[in-house]
Amino acid sequence: MMAEETKENKSVYDLLEEEIMALDIPDSEKAKRLSRLIKVRNKKVNIMLTGSTGAGKSSTINALFNMNVAKVGVGVDPETSIIEKFTLDNLVVWDTPGLGDGVKSDERISHSILEKLSELDEDGNPLIDLVVVVIDSSSKDLGTSYDLINNILIPALGDDAKDRILIALNQADVAMKGTHWDEENNTPDEVLKEFLKKKADSVQKRIKDATGLSIRPIYYCAGYKEEGGEQRKPYNLPKLLYYIIKSVPKDKRLALADNINDEEDNWLHDDQEKDYKERIKLSFGETVWFCISDGFDTGAEIGSAILGIPGKIVGATVGAAVGAVKGVFVAIFDI
Ligand SMILES: Nc1nc2c(ncn2[C@@H]2O[C@H](COP(=O)(O)OP(=O)(O)O)[C@@H](O)[C@H]2O)c(=O)[nH]1
Ligand SMILES: [Mg+2]
Structure with missing residues (x-):
């Protein structure tokens, strides 16, 4: 990846990968999330x-x-x-x-x-x-x-x-x-x-x-x-x-x-x-949460917590992951 590449040029998958790599979590957990990300990345x-x-x-x-x-x-x-x-x-x-x-x-x-x-x-x-x-x-x-x-x-x-x-x-x-x-x-x-x-x-x-x-x-x-x-x-x-x-x-x-x-x-x-843009953002956040982060294992409980509190960061890892998706929308949806 070139250093001068701007955020907009990166795919949402690249951004998520970076987010996962930057997280302060055990390597085994990183590996788990990266493999889930690869699965999502292959979905058409x-x-x-x-x-x-x-x-x-x-x-x-x-x-x-x-x-x-x-x-x-x-x-x-x-x-x-x-x-x-x-x-x-x-x-x-x-x-x-x-x-x-x-x-x-x-x-x-x-x-x-x-x-x-x-x-x-x-x-x-x-x-x-x-x-x-x-x-x-x-x-x-x-x-x-x-x-x-x-x-x-x-x-x-x-x-x-x-x-x-x-x-x-x-x-x-x-x-x-x-x-x-x-x-x-x-x-x-x-x-x-x-x-x-x-x-x-x-x-x-x-x-x-x-x-x-x-x-x-x-x-x-x-x-x-x-x-x-x-x-x-x-x-x-x-x-x-x-x-x-x-x-x-x-x-x-x-x-x-x-x-x-x-x-x-x-x-x-x-x-x-409805606030469609917020809901769009949260719908993507759901993917991150349920398919890539812990939500996949631990169920809907925490997921519904983030969904219920738009924009708020619930725990650093979730916040970071949702943040990566958000980054893509800042330009368009002014979040
Ligand atoms: N006024 C107006 N014209 C539209 C709208 N959507 C499409 N058109 C026009 O309707 C025509 C047909 O559109 P097109 O997308 O080719 O239709 P398709 O045959 O279903 O693919 C074009 O001249 C478009 O510019 C719209 O929301 N409003
Ligand atoms: Mg046509």
């Missing part, structure tokens, strides 16, 4: 994005992660039934072609989605950890999305469906044809908020009536860049990310931590129902 997280063409799948990938490879808007080719794979270190995103461009292509795409969902990883667990269904909240006809969710995704995911599907209502800014968007604060006004909540209610109900599952959709805005024109910043991205992290097994979460988009502007505005 696989997320599938799906939804209708133009809903904003590519924009969402680009907004969330440092993954400027998913083409936005251009080159939509209904002939491609191949699911695109984007890999960034341990983060693997599967971008499915959009549905809704014709019966034949929908059949082909549905088939590829089902195939992908039935794949297993090397441990024999389902390869895809989470499916994010992106829906255009300005669209009145969500038939294609309901078909996808109710007839394909939920039956394919079976018992785990509720924990492995996120419904993401994108384009919140233009849900009412661009009206009621508070430009200055980059947030929906009360009228639009009410509209979006109703939209979420109705999507939730349609899925519940068809499948019995109750999944709460998250409305947000992936952002929008006009060629040479106005730049709309994302809204509610911290909320979307928080629910993504929560849906990912603890031992895989650092794969996300390492690849979050470091464009600060993407993380400025959310509905403030």
Whole structure:
């Protein structure tokens, strides 16, 4: 490792390794933690994005992660039934072609989605950890999305469906044809908020009536860049990310931590129902605690103690480990 390498250039795994090495604990304990860290370091997280063409799948990938490879808007080719794979270190995103461009292509795409969902990883667990269904909240006809969710995704995911599907209502800014968007604060006004909540209610109900599952959709805005024109910043991205992290097994979460988009502007505005940034930080802290530090052996007791006291250092070792994860977020989340 080069001396002049800055903190930002180091992976969260490198930072954790340094933290463990610097701890004042017996070598045997260090070795134990380092071997746990190696296990976590080898874990990949696989997320599938799906939804209708133009809903904003590519924009969402680009907004969330440092993954400027998913083409936005251009080159939509209904002939491609191949699911695109984007890999960034341990983060693997599967971008499915959009549905809704014709019966034949929908059949082909549905088939590829089902195939992908039935794949297993090397441990024999389902390869895809989470499916994010992106829906255009300005669209009145969500038939294609309901078909996808109710007839394909939920039956394919079976018992785990509720924990492995996120419904993401994108384009919140233009849900009412661009009206009621508070430009200055980059947030929906009360009228639009009410509209979006109703939209979420109705999507939730349609899925519940068809499948019995109750999944709460998250409305947000992936952002929008006009060629040479106005730049709309994302809204509610911290909320979307928080629910993504929560849906990912603890031992895989650092794969996300390492690849979050470091464009600060993407993380400025959310509905403030919860302190999402704090919760994001704590979700990563859980990984450190349960999968690398003592929590793994000694159970949830102390873990819940740190989680209950955000920001406070509970014992030097935990503090240091959580601190390493925090270091990654200082720039973005101003912790
Ligand atoms: N206004 C607005 N436009 C968006 C948003 N997200 C995506 N778009 C635009 O919608 C179009 C389709 O987006 P894209 O990401 O390519 O959709 P995909 O086909 O699902 O991958 C592009 O022109 C995007 O710039 C959003 O949150 N708000
Ligand atoms: Mg796309």
